[in-house]
Amino acid sequence: MENLPRYRLTLTALALLLAGCAAGGVPQSGPHLSPTECRDLAALRSNAPPTTAQHQSELAALRKAGYNPSPWNDDPNFPEDLHAAQRLVDHWFETECQQFQPG
Numbered sequence: 001m002e003n004l005p006r007y008r009l010t011l012t013a014l015a016l017l018l019a020g021c022a023a024g025g026v027p028q029s030g031p032h033l034s035p036t037e038c039r040d041l042a043a044l045r046s047n048a049p050p051t052t053a054q055h056q057s058e059l060a061a062l063r064k065a066g067y068n069p070s071p072w073n074d075d076p077n078f079p080e081d082l083h084a085a086q087r088l089v090d091h092w093f094e095t096e097c098q099q100f101q102p103g
Contacts, residue, residue, distance in 0.1 A: 031096045033089075037061045038097035041089070061089045 033041070040057035044050055059069075067085035075081065 032064055032092045033061055033096050038093065038100045041093050042097065042100035058089075061092070062086065065089050065092070 037057045037060060040054040041061065044054050044058060062082070062085045065085035065088040067082055069075075070078075
């Protein structure tokens with residue numbers, strides 16, 4: 001019984017951690033790409049010389065789409081997970097960034 005307060009603290013921390021993980025998996029409503037990401041993705045697609053900021057914007061969009069580059073390069077799902085995230089970003093770009101598309 002003397003360990004009960006410690007276990008309560010551990011259980012509370014685990015419950016908060018699980019709630020955060022569950023909330024992170026809930027799809028957000030509204031636009032997924034910011035205006036800056038739309039502009040930078042459009043510039044990258046125009047074959048103009050890319051900037052570092054544009055590449056960072058593209059990586060931010062890929063992360064929003066669920067891609068998580070492994071710092072140890074041991075991702076067993078690479079490149080499939082990158083391609084899936086790229087398809088999702090392409091879909092978002094087509095549906096949310098009309099003002100940045102040519103035509």
